[in-house]
Amino acid sequence: MIKAKNKAILSLRGILWGGTLLLLLLALTLSAFESYYKDKIYPTVTVAGLAVGGETQSEVESYWLSQNEPFQGKRFEFRFDGQVATVSAQELDLGYDATLSATQAYLVGRSKHAFSNFYTKFLKKSTDITPYFRWNTNVLDETIDSLAQYIDIPVADALFQFNAGRVTAFRPSHEGKKVNAEETKKRFEQALISIPSMQGSIVTIPLPVDVIQPSLTTDRVNAFGIKELIGRGYSEFAGSISGRIHNVALAASRINGLLIKPGTTFSFNDAVGDISAATGYQSAYIIKEGRTVLGDGGGVCQVSTTLFRAALNAGLSIVERRAHAYRVHFYEDGGFKAGLDATVFSPSVDLKIKNDTPGYILIQTKTDTKNMTLTFELYGTNDGRQTEILNHQVWGITPPPPPLYQDDPTLPKGVTKQVDWAAWGAQASFRYKVTRTGEVLQDEIFSSRFQPWQAVYLQGTL
DSSP states (O other): OHHHHHHHHHHHHHHHHHHHHHHHHHHHHHHHHHHHTTTSOOTTEEETTEEOTTOOHHHHHHHHHHTTGGGTTOEEEEEETTEEEEEEHHHHTOEEOHHHHHHHHHHTTOSSOHHHHHIIIIISSOEEEOOOEEOOHHHHHHHHHHHHHHHOBOOBOOEEEEETTEEEEEEOOBOEEEEOHHHHHHHHHHHHHHGGGOOSSEEEEEOOEEEEOOSSOGGGSOSSOOOEEEEEEEEEOTTOOHHHHHHHHHHHHHHTTOEEOTTOEEEHHHHHOOOSGGGTOOEEEEEETTEEEEEETTTHHHHHHHHHHHHHHHTOEEEEOOOOSSOOGGGTTTTOOTTOOOOOBTTTBOOEEEOOSSSOEEEEEEEETTTTEEEEEEEEOOOSOEEEEEEEEEEEEEOOOOOEEEEETTSOTTOEEEEEOOBOEEEEEEEEEEEETTEEEEEEEEEEEEOOBOOEEEEEOO
16 A cells, blocks of 8 residues: 555656656747747748748848839829929838837747747747838829829819800800829839839839719800801910900900801901990000001901901901001911901901801800910801811012101100011912811802011100
């Protein structure tokens, strides 16, 4: 009985000693493990699937810094319809955050929770760290916004108000455009994937632009068949004296908003009305009996000329038009050839245009006194007609006479001011042809004969 009891005690002691030795061995093993991995990453850790166990933070950091090399020197071009915004990888601070990845890998198994640490180091199969790839989102946003400033167009609903026979407010509808910033960022991220295998330094990203449709279109807000722009005329009048500028703007405003009924003939003189000081016109230089003199309404021919060009562009029937007696430099400014002008002088000389389209024609004028430009826009119904200006020639050039000096009591004595410029005499002609699905609607030759014109200077006598 005593022997059996002693054997049990000895056996228990053996177990205790064995357990103690095992714990001691385990402790020594853990100590050696921790000592070995003191400055190293634990063996179960991977970064993007790449085993980094046993490596130091600096080794992992160096590796991920090397992965940034393909991005160095790259430039990103965001493009849309000729517009380009460029930003470099350096400006974006583009690449992997190598320090963060190395730090995260090292801290695996080194939390404040012992059980969690033991599980992560010895029981969990692996812990994978996703490397952080970053860029400066503010710089990317600023780049996209800078390009959007030149691309974005607000959508415009149509506006049409008619009062007492005149359109008092008109705005054609037009589509809007807006850069899709979120889709642009997605395309940027997709482009990053291909960079490590690409050649060259430029990464081109097409800019996505959304088209925004108006809720009210032009053809829905009026009953006159006015749907779209059918013709446009343009001229420049830089160098005009103040009275002429005033008269151009005034005469253009008298026509703005007028409607031409289908099948009727528009008379410029009738539309503008009386041209005199009583109707608001100022004195400006006009040609009268072969001389440059001050007279009411100088500059109105700028308006008739611009309307003539709009009518030609729209393919309308020109019932009456007369060229100036000499070449006026204003009507050739902007790159126009001689012969695209139309003079008016009530009641004998008029510009008449027939509306032979299926709908009303609305006249819109835009006078820019800052840039000294005049624009006519004709809105109506496009019936498919095509307009051609063919064989526009200028020939028979003859030199101008010697300069003419005239006394001017409004200028101080000793002051000389040029009010007219020498113009060479010439002849001009062009063929005006309008067709629609094979049918010839207009086929006419417009001819002009310009006499040589002398420079005119005013000499002060005040």
